[in-house]
Amino acid sequence: MPLKPVRLEPIAFCPLLVGNWKMNGLGSAVAEAREVAEALRAEPVRARVAICAPATLIERLARAVKGSALIIGGEDVHPEASGAFTGDVSAAMLADAGARMVIVGHSERRQAYGETNALVAHKAMAALRGGLEPIICVGETLAEREGGHALDVVCRQARGSAPLASDGMAFSLAYEPIWAIGGGQIPTRNQIEEMHGALREVLIEMFGVPGGVVPILYGGSVDQGSVANVLKAREVGGALIGRASLSATEFLSIVRAAE
Numbered sequence: 001m002p003l004k005p006v007r008l009e010p011i012a013f014c015p016l017l018v019g020n021w022k023m024n025g026l027g028s029a030v031a032e033a034r035e036v037a038e039a040l041r042a043e044p045v046r047a048r049v050a051i052c053a054p055a056t057l058i059e060r061l062a063r064a065v066k067g068s069a070l071i072i073g074g075e076d077v078h079p080e081a082s083g084a085f086t087g088d089v090s091a092a093m094l095a096d097a098g099a100r101m102v103i104v105g106h107s108e109r110r111q112a113y114g115e116t117n118a119l120v121a122h123k124a125m126a127a128l129r130g131g132l133e134p135i136i137c138v139g140e141t142l143a144e145r146e147g148g149h150a151l152d153v154v155c156r157q158a159r160g161s162a163p164l165a166s167d168g169m170a171f172s173l174a175y176e177p178i179w180a181i182g183g184g185q186i187p188t189r190n191q192i193e194e195m196h197g198a199l200r201e202v203l204i205e206m207f208g209v210p211g212g213v214v215p216i217l218y219g220g221s222v223d224q225g226s227v228a229n230v231l232k233a234r235e236v237g238g239a240l241i242g243r244a245s246l247s248a249t250e251f252l253s254i255v256r257a258a259e
């Protein structure tokens with residue numbers, strides 16, 4: 001008798017939507033986060049929603065959104081736990097202030113401060129050790145894309161920047177083509193799927209089965225009009241949103257369009 005085929009139910013997909021405020025936001029910006037938190041309380045969504053903000057705001061934001069589903073995160077972290085590093089902030093400090101996530105290796109830091117893959121990997125490890133969920137950014141320049149090297153460059157970055165061991169702790173990867181950041185130009189669905197598929201292979205090669213479920217976010221000019229399409233692309237597990245996350249109204253319209 002032929003075996004009855006087993007029907008596999010698709011795993012519930014819960015996208016991760018992360019706002020990246022960059023070097024924006026004074027005390028008055030706390031109201032924006034509060035508005036997002038209150039909207040999520042009134043109308044729960046299936047996505048995990050986070051705002052990564054300047055270090056000076058984290059404690060105030062965490063306090064303002066306490067008890068809501070909104071996650072607060074940092075935008076960078078020092079690879080060491082403590083010490084003589086004037087001006088820097090450790091993972092424990094971020095966690096102590098109320099952060100639960102942190103962006104590492106954003107292209108703006110790689111380009112402006114010469115951050116290498118090795119440094120980014122150390123930062124990711126420091127975040128994990130400090131109890132934070134790192135979002136590790138990778139992405140190619142326009143010249144690398146036009147020269148046909150995008151896949152090579154980005155996969156090399158991912159291999160070099162992923163934490164050496166995740167010990168079952170959660171992290172995500174964010175593919176952010178540098179030419180798409182802040183510019184309104186967004187890659188085609190094919191370009192996103194090709195890159196995310198390659199990154200998934202890297203993650204499985206590095207971490208085995210758990211690498212199959214590490215969220216791979218897309219970032220670069222995501223807005224209300226593009227988010228649904230971006231999230232429909234294969235292997236896209238969420239979005240990293242810069243400019244459009246600064247206003248609660250705009251960020252919430254993205255969160256709702258992602259449903």
Ligand code: PGA
Nearest residue numbers: 181182220221241242243
């Ligand atoms: P953008 O920025 O959404 O303004 O393009 C994304 C990012 O840099 O994380």
